[in-house]
Amino acid sequence: MELKDLFLTPLYLGLFYGLAFAFRKRFTNALTKKYFIPALSLKFLGAIGLGLIYQFYYGGGDTFNYFNHVKVVHAAFMDSPVIGFKLLLSHGEFDPETSRYASMMEWYRAPTEFFVIKVAAFFSLFCFNTYTVIGLGFAILSFSGMWAMYLTFLRIFPLAHKKLAIAVFFLPSVFFWGSGLMKDSLCMGALGWVFYGFYHGIIIRRNVPSAVVMGLLGAYIIASVKIYILLSFLPPALLWVFNEYNQKIKSSALRLILKPVFIGLGIIVGAFGATTLTAGDERYDVEKIGERSKINNYYLTQQVASGSAYNIGEFDGSASSIVKVAPQAIVVSLFRPFLFEARNPVMLLSALEATLFIYLTISLFYKTGIIKSLRLIAGEPILSFCFIFSIIFAIGVGVNSGNFGTLVRYKIPLMPFYLGALYIMQFKARAPRRVVTRRSPQVNNARKLGRLAVTE
Structure with missing residues (x-):
């Protein structure tokens, strides 16, 4: 960070808050208005805090490596806008005009990292290449997507609007690691x-054109940065579609017969989508993913452990060995580090969140009963989607991370979905107890909140 960060950051914060208050009415209603500015403020806090932590606690890191590359692209724009745009549109190729600048960037031929650099360089053109303001731009991008996530959850189950706000906006790891100049901010948004x-585009088919555009744009960004998030999202999403259409069949016998067919189709389509999306990709090709997992786990555990390594057992990179360590990977991603494993303030925050997950999971399944809980999950498409996505993602990041320092960042995409599902289950499990003979306040309240949850 430089001296200009101290002068320009307050000015841009004032501008961003002014725009936020101006647009709040368009994107909120009586139910969601009170969460808009606090949630955005936490994203801003996370973006600024990330830079401060990396500068004064870690003494450097990826966020500043990105910024050093942004400086090169920004300098190219200052020398010649034509060359600058060539760099923004490049895909690792060299030509006489850009080679001078490309040779100064280690990540020029690293597609995922350079995609982040391109986005940051675009922001740099409007803020005098100021690190903190670029971070605020990433926070806004991330917030826009997470607000869309919250509105989606709210449309599905408006009764849990307070708890869902906690799950989406107020988890420390999510707003800290998912806000600044990092891959994670783009991926969360x-x-x-x-x-x-x-x-909106497939399940309820409302506002289809805008929903399709938003969905495709999000998918493109994820595919450009962390395609394994899409690989985790695709199978449970397809199962959700089949569950929704299966529930519309009036005959219970026919539903029972067709459900295995739908599940089988979901697995086939999901596998086909996964192999198509990653075909030829050196890091994420399905045929190589086991080998890459083994290499990543070994490197992160043995080479950069720094006292925060974990061990989920030995595996050789094969599919069967990943299945073998999957239970440990799920536990480590969802419920660790334990409080006694915390070695620094960052790990302590993650341990507190993991403790919350442990408490809610155990208390919910204990009070509701395991069988009833499983039936509830199987009977509610949103719960099936959230838990399956969380489990698939937990296995992936648990196997690949190798230490809690990287795991705390890698796992944030699953956290809103897992915690959100727990809160929805909590409300669903309590619902029968609130039914009264004359009129159900629960049902009336749900309808009222459902109307309020709509912002279109």
Whole structure:
């Protein structure tokens, strides 16, 4: 960070807040208005805090490596806008005009990292290449997607609007790691757009053109940065579609017969989509993903452990060995680090969140009963989607991370979905107890909140 960050950041914060208050009425209603500015403020806090932590606690890191590359692209724009735009539109190729600048960037031929650099360089043109303001721009992008995610959850289950706000906006790891100049900020925002686009465009078919655009844009960003998020999203999303259409069949016998067919189709289409999306990709090709997982886990565990490594057991990169360590990977992603494993303030925050997940999971399944809980999950498409996505993603990041320092960042896409599903289950499990003989306040309240949840 530089001296200009101190002068320009307050000015841009004032501008961004002015725009937020101006647009709040368009994107909120009586139910959601009170969450808009606090949630945005936390994203801004996370973006600024991320830079401060990396500068004064870690002494550097990826966020500043991105910014150093942005400086090169910004310098190219200052020398020649034509060359600058060539760099923004490039895909790792060299030509006489851009080679001078490309040779100064280590990540020029790293597609995922350079995509982040392109987005940041675009923001730099409007803020005098100021690190903190670029971080605020990433926070706004992330917030826009997460607000779309929250509105989607709210349309599905408006009764839990307070708890869902906690799940989406107020988890420390999510607003801290998912706000600044990092891949995670783009992915969290894009995941929210995909979730919104999928639900509105396919499940309820409302505002289809805008939903499709948002969903495709989010999918493009995720595919450009972390395609494994799409690989985790696709199978449960297809199962959700089949469950929705299966429930519309009036005959219970026919539903029972067709459900395995729908599930089988979902698995086939999901597998086909996964292999198509990753075909030829050196890092994420399905045929190589086991080998890459083994290499990543070994490197992160043995080379950069720094006292925060974990061990989920030995695996050789094969599919069977990943299945073998899957239970440990799920536990480590959802419920660790434990409080006694925290070695620094960042790990302590993650441990507190993991403790909340443990408490809610155990208390919910204990009070509701395991069988009833499983029936509830199987009978509610949104719960099936959230838990299956969380489990698939937990296995992926648990196997690949190897230490809690990276795991705390890698796992944030699953956290709103897992916690949101727990809160929805909590309300669903309590609902029968609130039914009265004359009129159900629960049902009346749900209808009222459902009307308020609509912003279109």
